[in-house]
Amino acid sequence: MPSIPSNKPYRVGRSPTGLGLFATKPIKKGTKIIRYFGPLLDSKKKKDDAIENKYLFELNDRWTIDGSVRKNIARYINHACKPNAESDVRPRKRKVFIRAIKNIEPGEEINYDYGTDYFKAYLKPIGCKCAACEKKRKKQRAEARAEKARLKAKAERKALKKAEKLAKEKAKDQAKLKEKAERKSKNKLTLNGHSLNGKSLSSKSLSGKPRARKSLNAKSLNGKHLNGNSRVRVAGKKSAGGKPPVSAPALQAQPAAISVEAQPAAI
Numbered sequence: 001m002p003s004i005p006s007n008k009p010y011r012v013g014r015s016p017t018g019l020g021l022f023a024t025k026p027i028k029k030g031t032k033i034i035r036y037f038g039p040l041l042d043s044k045k046k047k048d049d050a051i052e053n054k055y056l057f058e059l060n061d062r063w064t065i066d067g068s069v070r071k072n073i074a075r076y077i078n079h080a081c082k083p084n085a086e087s088d089v090r091p092r093k094r095k096v097f098i099r100a101i102k103n104i105e106p107g108e109e110i111n112y113d114y115g116t117d118y119f120k121a122y123l124k125p126i127g128c129k130c131a132a133c134e135k136k137r138k139k140q141r142a143e144a145r146a147e148k149a150r151l152k153a154k155a156e157r158k159a160l161k162k163a164e165k166l167a168k169e170k171a172k173d174q175a176k177l178k179e180k181a182e183r184k185s186k187n188k189l190t191l192n193g194h195s196l197n198g199k200s201l202s203s204k205s206l207s208g209k210p211r212a213r214k215s216l217n218a219k220s221l222n223g224k225h226l227n228g229n230s231r232v233r234v235a236g237k238k239s240a241g242g243k244p245p246v247s248a249p250a251l252q253a254q255p256a257a258i259s260v261e262a263q264p265a266a267i
Ligand SMILES: [Zn+2]
Pocket: 080, 081, 082, 128, 129, 130, 131, 132, 133, 134
């Protein structure tokens, strides 16, 4: 660090971009803070014109200050897009002063605008690191984050809405299906009821008749009464011969009896 007399209102210190010049005392707006100085380069001289560094301060077409010398404390002043100081150029005197354009408080970094040419050549390619540009970038990042968050929230809201809509539609469909199923089962029940009734009616009416017929047939064909009658008739014919036969053994026994009986009659 270069030694600076204590009566000066500034010191060299660490800045976000390396080293910088900081106020150590309040500096009033309009005050000359420091002179930017160094060897004068004549553009008409080939040797001078060949010199290239970041600390060249062009006074006019011909004269340039080479501020790269260590004694030039003003070379520590960093560029800012919204500075608190400016370069006061006196081409005729071939002098440059840095002057406060705002009231500067102790601890504040002193800055001035290096100008468009320097900005384009050195700062734009790497991105200006001045407070204003950092603030702008921070704001832009915050805005980008906020926008991203907003879009995310929007997408989430949309997704939620969609899911809710789908769920609603599903529920509606299910309710419809349930209703349909219930209606169907109700119809089935009523149909079943009718068919059961119908069947029971028809089975009664249908099977009632066959049963009746069957029973009639059964009665008429195998019935005891009819058989009984026929037997009775048969037995009756036989009984006309003077026998009291009702049972089968009696029928079996009859021929013998008849033949026995008939034989004497033939004889
Ligand atoms: Zn900037």
